[in-house]
Amino acid sequence: MKLKWIVTGIFLYSVALYSSVFVYSLQQKTEVVEDAGKLLPTKMKVIRSSHSIPDLQKWIQEEETISIAGMQHSQGGHTLYPNGTLLDMKSYNKILDFDPGKRKITVQSGATWADIQEKINPFGLSIKVMQSQNIFTVGGSLSVNVHGRDIRYGSLIDTVDSFRLLKADGEVINVSRTENSGYFSYVIGGYGLFGVILDVTLQLAEDELYQYRTASMDYQEYETYFAEKVKKDKKVKMHLARLSVAPGTFLKEIYITDYVLAREQGRLKKYSILKEEELVALPKLMLGMSRYSEWGKNVFWDTQKKFFMESNGKYETRNNVMRSDSEFMEYENPNRTEVLQEYFVPVDEFTSYIDDLRKVLAREELNVLNITIRYVEHDEDAVLSYAKDDMFALVLLINQGRSKQDIQKTEKVIRKTIDMTLKHGGSYYLPYYSYPSDQQLKNAYPRIEEFFKKKRELDPENRFKNLFYERYGK
Amino acid sequence: MNNRTFITSQSLLMTASSIAFPFYLLLIRNIGDSYSQFGLAYGLFALTGALFHPVVGRLSDRIGDRPLLIVYTWGMAGMMLVVPIIETVFVLYMLQIAMGVLGAVQKTVEKTALARQYTGTQTGKKIGNYHFWTNVWGAIAVIATGYLIDFLTIGSLFYLASFLYMISAIMIMKSTSSKLTFQKEKPVQY
Numbered sequence: 091m092k093l094k095w096i097v098t099g100i101f102l103y104s105v106a107l108y109s110s111v112f113v114y115s116l117q118q119k120t121e122v123v124e125d126a127g128k129l130l131p132t133k134m135k136v137i138r139s140s141h142s143i144p145d146l147q148k149w150i151q152e153e154e155t156i157s158i159a160g161m162q163h164s165q166g167g168h169t170l171y172p173n174g175t176l177l178d179m180k181s182y183n184k185i186l187d188f189d190p191g192k193r194k195i196t197v198q199s200g201a202t203w204a205d206i207q208e209k210i211n212p213f214g215l216s217i218k219v220m221q222s223q224n225i226f227t228v229g230g231s232l233s234v235n236v237h238g239r240d241i242r243y244g245s246l247i248d249t250v251d252s253f254r255l256l257k258a259d260g261e262v263i264n265v266s267r268t269e270n271s272g273y274f275s276y277v278i279g280g281y282g283l284f285g286v287i288l289d290v291t292l293q294l295a296e297d298e299l300y301q302y303r304t305a306s307m308d309y310q311e312y313e314t315y316f317a318e319k320v321k322k323d324k325k326v327k328m329h330l331a332r333l334s335v336a337p338g339t340f341l342k343e344i345y346i347t348d349y350v351l352a353r354e355q356g357r358l359k360k361y362s363i364l365k366e367e368e369l370v371a372l373p374k375l376m377l378g379m380s381r382y383s384e385w386g387k388n389v390f391w392d393t394q395k396k397f398f399m400e401s402n403g404k405y406e407t408r409n410n411v412m413r414s415d416s417e418f419m420e421y422e423n424p425n426r427t428e429v430l431q432e433y434f435v436p437v438d439e440f441t442s443y444i445d446d447l448r449k450v451l452a453r454e455e456l457n458v459l460n461i462t463i464r465y466v467e468h469d470e471d472a473v474l475s476y477a478k479d480d481m482f483a484l485v486l487l488i489n490q491g492r493s494k495q496d497i498q499k500t501e502k503v504i505r506k507t508i509d510m511t512l513k514h515g516g517s518y519y520l521p522y523y524s525y526p527s528d529q530q531l532k533n534a535y536p537r538i539e540e541f542f543k544k545k546r547e548l549d550p551e552n553r554f555k556n557l558f559y560e561r562y563g564k
Numbered sequence: 565m566n567n568r569t570f571i572t573s574q575s576l577l578m579t580a581s582s583i584a585f586p587f588y589l590l591l592i593r594n595i596g597d598s599y600s601q602f603g604l605a606y607g608l609f610a611l612t613g614a615l616f617h618p619v620v621g622r623l624s625d626r627i628g629d630r631p632l633l634i635v636y637t638w639g640m641a642g643m644m645l646v647v648p649i650i651e652t653v654f655v656l657y658m659l660q661i662a663m664g665v666l667g668a669v670q671k672t673v674e675k676t677a678l679a680r681q682y683t684g685t686q687t688g689k690k691i692g693n694y695h696f697w698t699n700v701w702g703a704i705a706v707i708a709t710g711y712l713i714d715f716l717t718i719g720s721l722f723y724l725a726s727f728l729y730m731i732s733a734i735m736i737m738k739s740t741s742s743k744l745t746f747q748k749e750k751p752v753q754y
Contacts, residue, residue, distance in 0.1 A: 092737060096738065099638060100730075103638075106642060106645050107723070109645075110645035110648065110649055111723070114648045114649050114719050117651075491598065492598075
């Protein structure tokens with residue numbers, strides 16, 4: 091009798107165990123992936139990565155839906171699609187050709203800016219346009235058409251000579267301003283919807299020695315300062331400003347760093363060793379404090395300002411300026427995340443824009459930790475171009491919860507902010523979370539319908555998909 | 565069920581729960597996306613536990629500890645099979661309620677069994693010994709799991725725990741039913 095019960099128990103248990111393991115292994119087959127925004131964990135069918143073009147071609151023909159990924163620092167699911175195949179391009183990262191004389195380099199799209207810097211630094215060359223950090227892949231950066239601290243070379247698109255594109259039908263084509271030129275302005279800033287960027291030929295600049303020039307001022311003086319001391323002075327090559335989010339000086343105080351061509355260019359060699367990531371504990375601690383308290387924000391602002399102001403007169407090479415620290419911003423909290431927003435505002439609207447921004451943020455609850463300001467020149471080469479004018483680009487770092495309610499709360503504030511930005515003739519940047527409404531997208535990017543129409547024309551089977559397309563393009 | 569079986573099976577239980585518990589906590593946190601959901605999940609567990617303690621206590625007086633321990637061990641073996649595959653907060657809440665009931669069974673029955681078995685002299689010593697052995701196993705399991713996790717997936721840790729619960733269940737089923745539960749005091753001889 092007892093034995094019968096034990097056997098029955100073991101039998102039932104075995105059935106249950108088998109079912110559980112079966113379901114578990116099915117679940118494990120899909121992979122949950124998320125991008126740097128951490129708001130869109132997405133189950134992908136499989137992650138594929140290769141350095142061979144035939145492999146990539148084969149997958150494009152076999153797989154139904156493909157999302158292309160580099161470092162996945164976009165935050166709106168631009169590299170994700172439920173049950174799609176994630177093409178991880180990070181291992182497709184060789185430097186194919188480098189011609190120091192012509193100042194050209196050809197790299198595979200998974201190469202990072204850091205890879206390029208290491209290659210070209212010994213030759214006294216430097217990248218023309220990239221983000222402030224060097225951790226990103228070239229392919230990813232092209233797909234969002236990035237800009238950075240440089241104020242003389244425009245957006246990334248202006249520095250691209252040509253690239254090869256693997257299309258939805260498996261064909262590989264050369265794309266430049268003269269060859270298959272129809273693709274050029276769509277693929278750059280195209281968020282991976284037109285094909286896989288294989289290799290890219292970029293123009294390079296000369297590495298130069300810069301001297302820091304720092305200043306702090308009231309926001310009302312910034313427009314004039316920038317016009318007179320920065321824009322007009324050809325010696326200023328790069329520029330970065332920070333706007334206070336500390337309660338004591340909220341959106342009023344600005345301090346700036348200009349990177350001015352140093353007179354002593356002969357000393358470049360002395361400074362040209364590439365710097366590595368510095369100690370992150372202290373800035374990390376301070377950023378941590380500023381997440382949770384007004385007091386922390388004041389301390390962070392004052393210390394940061396003091397630190398940056400003291401760097402006045404310091405020498406640094408262009409390559410090293412383009413290797414900014416990023417590790418201290420890494421944030422591991424299971425319930426909260428840090429998202430970015432970037433707003434473009436015409437240079438001459440700056441003062442009135444900041445006044446309006448202050449009004450919006452004073453009324454609403456949004457934990458803004460940091461605002462940096464960069465300059466980007468008028469450039470409408472890309473179909474989805476953000477620089478409809480000479481613009482200041484304000485990047486906001488926002489701490490928010492990951493729950494549905496938190497997302498809705500942030501969305502409400504951000505939509506208000508974008509409406510206000512659009513009223514000033516401004517625009518917003520697309521790689522971030524899909525907070526903006528469809529109407530806001532249309533207003534900020536008047537060619538968006540043309541963009542999606544072209545996407546469907548060039549990729550009729552919708553092979554390349556991502557959550558950005560899913561949200562706005564359908 | 566004699567004392568030895570009881571201690572061995574309880575040690576096995578302790579080992580199983582020590583393996584699963586830290587990762588179970590992680591899992592609750594990951595499935596729920598806010599502390600309020602975490603709190604609710606835990607509250608449900610505690611509340612159902614509270615409500616079931618008196619019921620379990622009465623039940624153990626009526627049907628004895630052994631059947632309840634069998635229910636608990638099989639129940640937990642089953643639960644540990646569900647844990648690796650849950651995906652929604654709702655299922656997690658359901659699981660927490662079920663675990664609350666089972667937790668009440670284990671907590672109450674552990675004590676009733678101890679009380680019934682260790683009456684008479686040196687009760688303290690016996691209970692001390694009992695806790696010593698079960699806790700040693702728990703401690704070993706926690707430490708070992710810390711190393712194991714580098715080699716095993718979280719899912720397989722839950723399966724391992726489930727397996728241990730099952731062994732414990734069979735062990736209790738195999739034991740004879742009379743000894744522990746209906747242990748009569750020896751008639752006093754004059």
